[in-house]
């Protein structure tokens with residue numbers, strides 16, 4: 001059996017911008033490669049200015065690469081057939097302020113040639129799903145930032161896409177709003193969709209993603225399942241022992257014999273309260289990569 005085509009394939013993608021009177025050059029993306037498999041939730045993680053939006057714009061065919069190529073659903077970008085099966089939330093979506101949420105989604109449905117009754121049904125279902133049913137008839141100029149972000153997500157789903165590309169879907173949301181969007185994205189996976197999203201909110205990546213790519217300074221620093229990126233890096237083992245009513249915490253460096261330490265503590269009349277292997281968090285890895293990038297400059 002042949003492998004299914006990757007949902008996204010990015011191959012040595014490059015983008016150099018020239019700007020200003022002196023045509024100064026900025027290498028925003030410097031030979032980025034990665035693949036997103038069908039059905040996975042893939043996080044595209046990097047600090048401000050790392051090249052996330054530029055990569056996504058090339059993927060969506062909005063700007064031309066200076067080098068390399070990319071594919072959506074097995075077809076080289078730009079491709080109209082593939083694009084119809086993809087949903088997209090841009091970083092700064094443009095909303096027609098005088099339209100209501102429902103009217104806006106109807107308009108988006110029309111761009112995909114959905115029949116009128118289908119458009120209505122999908123718009124209402126999506127408004128419900130993103131928690132905007134109560135505001136469906138309100139003009140968008142009266143929506144809060146978080147409400148607009150949810151509407152942007154609904155808009156990205158109007159064509160019932162196989163692949164959803166989201167540029168910072170959680171930006172501007174409070175913790176509850178973020179959880180709701182996370183749940184929505186999790187729900188998309190359960191329905192067999194592929195989700196690719198950029199973010200610098202590391203907790204969301206840890207909670208959601210099957211795999212992620214870390215981009216810093218226009219280059220990919222790491223790609224893989226989160227456990228694989230982080231697990232070899234056991235920072236220390238935290239052991240809490242209670243003796244004579246006092247809890248005492250010890251940090252054993254990797255390589256220390258934890259079992260021997262516990263045996264000794266027990267023999268000395270202590271009680272083991274907890275043993276916690278402390279692994280590297282995405283934040284530690286992220287900070288390390290950003291520092292390494294600074295050192296290279």
Ligand SMILES: Nc1ncnc2c1ncn2[C@@H]1O[C@H](COP(=O)(O)OP(=O)(O)OP(=O)(O)O)[C@@H](O)[C@H]1O
Pocket residue numbers: 017018019026027028046047048049050051052053054055091200
């Ligand atoms: N049209 C442009 N002209 C010149 N430089 C640009 C242009 N667009 C982006 N850049 C530069 O390219 C680099 C990458 O920008 P990009 O928007 O892709 O970053 P990002 O990872 O999306 O950051 P953020 O997290 O802030 O959204 C930045 O240095 C930015 O200033």
Ligand SMILES: [Mg+2]
Pocket residue numbers: 052053054091167
């Ligand atoms: Mg961006």
